[in-house]
Amino acid sequence: MAINKNSNVYIITYTVVMVVIVGALLATLATWLKPKQDANVLNEQKVSIMKAFGEADANFDEVVTMGRVAGGKFTTIDKSNAQDVQAVFDLLGNRKELGEAKDNLPIFKFEKDGASKYVLPIVGKGLWGDIWGYVSLYVVDGKLKISGIVMDHAGETPGLGAEITTPGVQGAFADKVLYDAKGEFAVRMQKGGAQNEHQVDAITGGTKTCDGVNDMLEISITKYKSFLDTLTAAVAEDTTAAEDAATVEEQPAAEENNNVEPENKEE
């Protein structure tokens, strides 16, 4: 029996069968691998946050307090509430939404030796595409400083803009003071070299990416300004209080789900 392989019926049947088989195959594969892929993405977010804290070896789940900043107040997220935790990581994974978010912003807190560090997600635009990362902030001597930063990019030029992912560039941000004497945001990658305690050397040949980093930092961090101001004031007050009285007793948080961080520090 000879089949006419160029008849319309044959071709359409052939195509339909082929597409159904291929579709089923790929759908099965994607479903099967999805949990593993999601776990990779989640793990990467956690590792990046720990790197920003400067504690790359520590376990995120054990040492980090997750929270949201709404109306300048820190609200702790109960980690046993999988839905709230997932909502935070989903937001971190969605750069567009994260960039547009105005309030109820994700934040991470890590305490070591009585000092707290806070990690904020940052998103912006480089030369070719999105740039994003995490910046870790802490208060030293009444000044808000960067303790560490982790940055990644979608498609910056290797060797130029893409250098923002290297330890060399990221390390230069350590201990830069966020706000100048006038209270204006002053951290920036400066062409021609850093001039003061706020600036970081820009990358030669990566000017557009560095401009993107500057905007990203300013815009992303400014969203947390009221919280950061309270924090700086609270820590400064705390230090003064500690100097006055030798012992400062820490009171347990009244409500686990709703403890307002800077105010707790004022005791």
Place this chain on the structure above:
Amino acid sequence: MKLSKNFTNPLAANNPVIVQILGICSALAVTVKLEPALVMGLSVTFVCAFSNLIMSLLRNGLPSRIRIIVQLVVIATLVIVVDQVLRAYMYDVSKQLSVYVGLIITNCIVMGRVEAFALGNKPWDSFVDGLANGLGYAFILVLVAFFRELFGSGTLFGFDVLARFGYTNNALMLFPPMALIIIGCIIWVHRSINKDLQEK
């Protein structure tokens, strides 16, 4: 005898990259470091070998009018498989390779071999041909990446090699044009050894 020639030919004398000058685009893009270059090479080898095998199995029942479409569906399916598996098991490398895994679909070597070989040969011969062509591509990619990573970053597979001798990294090696220049040099060496390839 024919089979072994099928296998060795694409590795050197008829290498898809340096003799047929195919697949140059991805050779420029993913050869900054050895690891992604190796993974890319193996991915193309997998896609090339299995697309040849599948198309060879399908060749007798294939309607010639939709031949190219069927080829594309088969190749695209295999590329998606590779992409998904990399995302699940080699997340870091898959991030470095980014869009170039998807672009294996457009790699001329893959479709070239299906069209030129698999449609007219038995499955096993086709599989070997695809495997050899993929490996020929992978070999050049790794060779280029070896020089680019060694002199561009002073490392091999991420391990410090030249840095301990006080070597200053040559950023020029990291730029795509340098891959072209290195491939040019490889072609030059290859042709001076294989004199029959020289154009009169």
